[in-house]
Amino acid sequence: MVFLVPLGACSVLGFGGVSVSHQELDGEWSDAAVPGSISEVAWEWTAEGHWGDVEVTPLPRGALVRTARGVVALDGVTGEERWSFTVDDEGVRALTDVSSSGERVHVMYPKEAPDEEVGAADDEEGSVPPVEWRRVVLDGVSGEVVGDFEEPIAPDVEKPGPFNVGVAGDGGVFHLEAGDGLSGAMLSDEDGSELWRTEDLFTCEGSKVHRADRPVVFSDAVVVRAGCGSLDAELIGLDPGDGSVLWHLEGEEAAFLTSERRSVRGAGEVLPVYHDQGSSYQDEQFSERYVFDPVTGGVVGDATGLEEEEHHYLARTLEDGFLVAQRAPSVKAAGYELRRFDGQILATEERAVPTASISSYVLALEDAVVKLESEDPETPVNVAPWGGGDVHRIDLPEPVRAAGYFEARQPEGQFEAVPGAVVLVGLADSQDQGAKVIAFH
Incomplete structure (x- = not known):
């Protein structure tokens, strides 16, 4: 039919x-x-x-x-x-x-x-x-x-990339912003006003962020992966309500990650x-x-x-x-x-x-x-x-x-x-x- x-x-x-x-x-x-x-x-x-x-x-x-x-x-x-x-x-x-x-x-x-x-x-x-x-x-x-x-x-x-288009969530739009350590901001999905912002998400052990995946926004978490200039990678989880850090994998804990390709969904x-x-x-x-x-x-x-x-x-x-x-x-x-x-x-x-x-x-x-x-x-x-x-x-x-x-x-x-x-x-x-x-x- x-x-x-x-x-x-x-x-x-x-x-x-x-x-x-x-x-x-x-x-x-x-x-x-x-x-x-x-x-x-x-x-x-x-x-x-x-x-x-x-x-x-x-x-x-x-x-x-x-x-x-x-x-x-x-x-x-x-x-x-x-x-x-x-x-x-x-x-x-x-x-x-x-x-x-x-x-x-x-x-x-x-x-x-x-x-x-x-x-x-x-x-x-x-x-x-x-x-x-x-x-x-x-x-x-x-x-x-x-x-x-x-x-x-x-x-x-x-196609939306990491930085050019915000990511849809149930209660907002998350934008990842370029910089040495990357910044993130959650905007209201009603009028686009800023709800919260967090600076320098990643440390990269003193190096700069080389690349990033498009963030993944869940109901209860925002996850961002970054590849560092050192070829290492880091993974971070944020609270979508206020931007506070829920968890952060870096160094030996993140050794399984690859820094050269998209790797989270x-x-x-x-x-x-x-x-x-x-x-x-x-x-x-x-x-x-x-x-x-x-x-x-x-x-x-x-x-x-x-x-x-x-x-x-x-x-x-x-x-x-x-x-x-x-x-x-x-x-x-x-x-x-x-x-x-x-x-x-x-x-x-x-x-x-x-x-x-x-x-x-x-x-x-x-x-x-x-x-x-x-x-x-x-x-x-x-x-x-x-x-x-x-x-x-x-x-x-x-x-x-x-x-x-x-x-x-x-x-x-x-x-x-x-x-x-x-x-x-x-x-x-x-x-x-x-x-x-x-x-x-």
Whole structure:
């Protein structure tokens, strides 16, 4: 089924010549949790005019589709649109960010439509000067506007980096500011006013900060990682309420960190941290071997000894455990184990899933592993139950083009479990074909 459902109240907001369409919640969200397993295609959602990178993010009651035009909230059970906020002007790219809980959705877009001559003009130092953008903060359930203020952002930004765009939280926007030791400030997500500021977050043992990751903002902690000029790295946790230091890893305690690459991300309410060790099967973007509690800085999961287990490979680090694949050399089929942080282990049959890539397009649900084989011309979905049993195959109504193994393995937001469904993003062959989201129940 294809849903292009008209929503309820619609308002068009003008801002410096740029107009947007804002449609708040119409109807009721379905009452549903993340499915324990899936068996069939439930619905499809398509929309012409949505272009650029397409990603799906879980919301408390469904799924958020994020495109260069803005956002559309979909009911996970029915596929119906619940609310949306999109930019109407052609050529104006929107940036989006979502808090870790999904309670707040931030949409940012330039105050004025871009002028090619102005955008190309550099300042005296050879960099593009920032322009005023609008940051609109929406409630993740109702789509209601809860905040609206201006923010200076470089005109050529396509992806948020550590310093150019603030990070969305449930109660504010965290900005990391460059300097020898880095500074941080939390702004109100209602009007952009400063709530607190902290200076010189890192010591770097007398050297300067060389680089930093984009901060990770949880409900109860803000985590920042910095690479020092000495090639060491440090990790710090801050209280989002007042900026006080919750914990700080440096020196020998932080010896496992690498300073040369992005190495921290949020997964639910835990912090996977990249550990510079692993096999050629490891997808480094999503297979971190340390997992921390972001509030205490304590280790809740450690998979650094996995290399000692023959034919076992870390496929993916999840918010509740490590997904481990078992595959002998030259065998194009794999079994999976979910090793939860509390010690519980769930397993499939030894060769349950035929696959060329053990780590891409794989989800661990409560009752089964769900695996998309993106190199198959028909892109079938295989469902392998925990505890053994027959693998169920779900054929798609038509072939879907997914990001290839060597292109991105599994780009974030392309294959996700959300309340009510497992959703897959189908990549368009061209920008004018719009976005497609396929859901499984």
